[in-house]
Structure formats: structure tokens, C-alpha cells
Amino acid sequence: MTTDSWRENVPAALYAEADAFLGFLRLIPVMKPECCPWCAAKNFILRDPRLYECRNCKKRFTPWTGTPFANCRHQDSWAAYAVLRLAGLLPGQAGETAGLSHGAQAYREEVLEKLITRRWPLLSDCWRGFVGNQKPVPLRTTPFSSKEEAEAHHNHEYVQCLECGKLFSSVGTHARLAHNMTALEYREKWQIMKKIPISGFAKRRQHSEFIRQKIASGEVEPMALAQAMHEANVLNGRKKPFGTKYIAEMHTRRLQSQRSDKDSQ
Numbered sequence: 001m002t003t004d005s006w007r008e009n010v011p012a013a014l015y016a017e018a019d020a021f022l023g024f025l026r027l028i029p030v031m032k033p034e035c036c037p038w039c040a041a042k043n044f045i046l047r048d049p050r051l052y053e054c055r056n057c058k059k060r061f062t063p064w065t066g067t068p069f070a071n072c073r074h075q076d077s078w079a080a081y082a083v084l085r086l087a088g089l090l091p092g093q094a095g096e097t098a099g100l101s102h103g104a105q106a107y108r109e110e111v112l113e114k115l116i117t118r119r120w121p122l123l124s125d126c127w128r129g130f131v132g133n134q135k136p137v138p139l140r141t142t143p144f145s146s147k148e149e150a151e152a153h154h155n156h157e158y159v160q161c162l163e164c165g166k167l168f169s170s171v172g173t174h175a176r177l178a179h180n181m182t183a184l185e186y187r188e189k190w191q192i193m194k195k196i197p198i199s200g201f202a203k204r205r206q207h208s209e210f211i212r213q214k215i216a217s218g219e220v221e222p223m224a225l226a227q228a229m230h231e232a233n234v235l236n237g238r239k240k241p242f243g244t245k246y247i248a249e250m251h252t253r254r255l256q257s258q259r260s261d262k263d264s265q
């Protein structure tokens with residue numbers, strides 16, 4: 001988990017919003033008061049590290065007095081928690097990963113959700129796990145029984161996680177962080193063939209644009225890339241995560257179509 005992990009989950013179109021939001025949270029630990037929160041006077045003195053005293057009303061305050069960030073011991077955990085949430089973790093998991101107590105986590109969730117709704121509303125779908133305009137659809141409870149069915153589920157701007165029903169630009173990262181499953185385990189459980197991407201169109205466009213830029217700048221050589229992909233496929237080919245029944249069906253269908261191709265020739 002890095003401070004940039006959220007970029008894999010948040011659509012690129014929202015990077016600027018997310019950067020502004022996280023930038024604001026990162027400044028919380030170094031906030032400075034502009035005036036006395038009690039009487040608004042501008043003349044105050046520093047009594048202690050981070051403890052100010054107003055010359056006018058004599059009351060004391062910290063930079064966070066009167067803000068939702070007061071009374072929190074770990075001011076740097078605001079940004080840390082938000083990064084985990086935007087990276088696709090559910091609130092409880094983000095709190096645990098950031099080392100927050102349940103109360104501290106619930107408080108951060110409440111404050112940050114309000115802050116996002118008020119100042120960075122474009123991020124709010126992302127924050128709640130419903131990215132884009134898609135509405136969550138009822139969760140299926142059984143693995144896919146055909147390639148077509150699995151494709152139909154994944155060919156959208158954003159993809160629904162079959163474990164929790166929320167939408168993500170890519171389910172792979174989310175499954176690992178939120179459900180402690182590798183992409184392969186996720187594919188195996190829901191019977192999703194390797195050749196079907198478990199990321200939505202938005203993420204796939206972003207990825208192909210990334211590769212195109214690498215090729216254009218000469219960082220990646222197209223032939224070497226194709227060769228590497230081919231080698232990886234050969235290497236992984238034997239580990240197809242499918243039940244024998246499913247493989248047998250696919251195989252039969254392929255043979256049938258080959259046969260009918262031959263007949264028509």
C-alpha cells in the first residue's frame with residue numbers, strides 16, 4: 001500500500017479532485033490558526049507547541065479547535081485513512097489498516113463523507129464505492145456458467161464486485177484489499193476465464209493509453225511486449241482456474257463450432 005494506491009481505483013478523470021481532497025487532508029497536521037476561534041481576535045501567542053492563547057479573551061486553543069479535526073490524537077491519519085478508502089477498502093478495513101480504533105474510524109468516515117459531499121462532490125460516488133453513473137445491480141450468488149455470461153458482467157464502464165456488490169474501475173485490486181482474495185482466487189471462485197478482463201472499459205482505456213504512451217516514447221518495444229505477453233500466457237496456460245465440467249463444456253462447444261466450420265467449407 002503506497003500513498004498513491006488510490007490511483008488504481010479512482011477513474012483518471014477524478015484524479016484532480018482526489019489530489020485536491022487528499023492535499024487538503026495532508027495539511028491538517030500543519031494547520032495554523034488565523035484567528036482566535038472564541039472571539040476572532042487576531043492577536044494570540046504560542047504558549048506551548050501547538051497551544052495558543054488569545055491576547056484578547058485569554059482563552060486557549062489549538063489549530064484544530066472549532067474544526068472537526070479537534071480532539072483527534074493522530075492528525076496524519078486523516079489523509080492515510082482517506083487514501084485507503086479511495087483505494088477501495090471498506091470503512092472498517094481502512095480503519096483497521098490505518099490502526100484506528102472503531103470509534104476513531106467511524107468519526108473519520110462521518111467527517112470525511114460530509115467534507116466530500118460539501119467540497120468535492122464529484123468524489124462522493126467513488127468514496128461510497130459506487131463509481132460512475134451505474135446503479136448497483138442485485139448480486140449474483142452463483143459462479144458464471146458461461147463465457148458469455150461472464151463477459152456480459154464485465155463489459156461495462158465500471159465492474160461490480162461479486163463479493164460486495166460495489167462498482168470499481170478494476171475489481172482485482174479491490175478484491176485483494178477488501179476481500180483478501182488474489183485476482184486468481186476471485187476468478188476461480190466466480191469462474192471467470194483469464195481472457196476476460198475483470199476491469200471495466202474506463203480502466204482498460206486508461207491502460208491501453210498508458211501502453212501507447214510507453215511505446216510512443218520508446219520505453220516499451222511492441223515486439224518485446226507481445227513476446228513477453230505470449231510467454232506469460234504459455235506459462236500460466238496450465239493453471240486455468242476452472243472446474244472440469246466447465247472446461248469440458250467449453251471444449252465441446254469449440255469442437256462443435258470447428259466441426260460446423262468444416263461442414264460449411
Ligand SMILES: [Zn+2]
Pocket residue numbers: 036037038039040041054055056057058059
Ligand atoms: Zn479570543
Ligand SMILES: [Zn+2]
Pocket residue numbers: 161162163164165166174175178179
Ligand atoms: Zn467487493
